Amino acid sequence: xxxxxxxxxxxxxxxxxxxxxxxxxxxxxxxxxxxxxxxxxxxxxxxxxxxxxxxxxxxxxxxxxxxxxxxxxxxxxxxxxxxxxxxxxxxxxxxxxxxxxxxxxxxxxxxxxxxxxxxxxxxxxxxxxxxxxxxxxxxxxxxxxxxxxxxxxxxxxxxxxxxxxxxxxxxxxxxxxxxxxxxxxxxxxxxxxxxx
Numbered sequence: 001x002x003x004x005x006x007x008x009x010x011x012x013x014x015x016x017x018x019x020x021x022x023x024x025x026x027x028x029x030x031x032x033x034x035x036x037x038x039x040x041x042x043x044x045x046x047x048x049x050x051x052x053x054x055x056x057x058x059x060x061x062x063x064x065x066x067x068x069x070x071x072x073x074x075x076x077x078x079x080x081x082x083x084x085x086x087x088x089x090x091x092x093x094x095x096x097x098x099x100x101x102x103x104x105x106x107x108x109x110x111x112x113x114x115x116x117x118x119x120x121x122x123x124x125x126x127x128x129x130x131x132x133x134x135x136x137x138x139x140x141x142x143x144x145x146x147x148x149x150x151x152x153x154x155x156x157x158x159x160x161x162x163x164x165x166x167x168x169x170x171x172x173x174x175x176x177x178x179x180x181x182x183x184x185x186x187x188x189x190x191x192x193x194x195x196x
Contacts, residue, residue, distance in 0.1 A: 002061070005068040006083075011055065011092070013084025018092050023080055024053030029099035032131070033057065034086040034119065035106055039067040040175045046070075046079040048171065054079050057086040087124065093131040100137045101128050105177055105188075108144040120151045122158060129160035132195040139169065140193075143178065143186035151191055161193040 011018065020030055029052050036042045036056035043066075046054050056067055056079065064083045071079050082089050106119040120140065128138060138161065142148050155164045168190035178188055 001069060001072070002065045005072055006081075009068055009071050009080055010064070011080050011082050011089075013082055013089050013092075015092060017094055020053070020094070020097055024078065027051060027053035027078060029053070030055070030097065031100040031102065032086075032093075032098050034101065034103040036063060036067065036081075037105075037175065037177060038063040039070065041102075041104065041173055042067055042079060043070040043074075043076070044173050045171055046076045047074055050076075050078055052078060055082060056080070057082040057084065057089055059083070059085060087119075087127065090127050090131055095130055096133045096136075098131045098136060099133055100139060101132060102139045104139070104141040104172065104175075105143065105181075106140075108142065108147045110144065110146075118147065118150065120147070120154050122154055125154055125158050126160060129158070129195060134195055136195040138193040138195070139167075139172075140191045141168070141172070141178075141188055143181040143188045145189075148189040148191070151189075155191065155193045158193075160196055162196045164191055164193045166190060167192040 024030055031054045033042055033056045036058045042056035061083055064081050067081050103119055109117045140151050155161050
């Protein structure tokens with residue numbers, strides 16, 4: 001199934017800059033999910049928002065394969081997948097082309113020696129800001145208190161964003177990963193930053 005569906009609905013991690021109108025004809029806005037995991041949220045969102053284009057990126061093939069199966073089963077013409085590194089894929093996106101970027105529960109890299117690998121750093125946020133439209137949103141979530149603090153600090157200091165708010169979108173379903181954290185006593189923190 002993967003071999004049949006990937007050529008139809010997957011975008012390559014690397015290559016020339018994409019024409020998003022070609023990928024998403026008749027879609028009024030486009031969202032990018034960094035780290036879609038097993039695809040629960042992407043599939044749910046695509047089904048409930050058929051007028052919105054969504055690109056789901058993850059490095060793990062099983063989650064991408066599951067999303068391809070959902071695209072096929074539910075006729076999700078508004079969903080595309082990328083198997084690969086989202087930070088590499090960003091280079092394929094035109095400037096100011098995305099309405100929202102999501103990174104829900106990115107790897108917290110909890111050890112001090114690993115913290116430079118976190119997604120939310122000044123340099124990486126600048127790369128994400130490049131593809132966001134003016135007034136667009138960057139939505140983040142984590143259940144690691146130290147990472148939430150880092151996220152707030154990085155975004156507050158970033159000149160590309162005008163404000164940071166605590167806001168969990170109503171459409172963000174609780175995934176298996178989040179549920180496990182909640183059952184272990186970790187509360188999720190959702191943040192929304194607005195592109196200047």
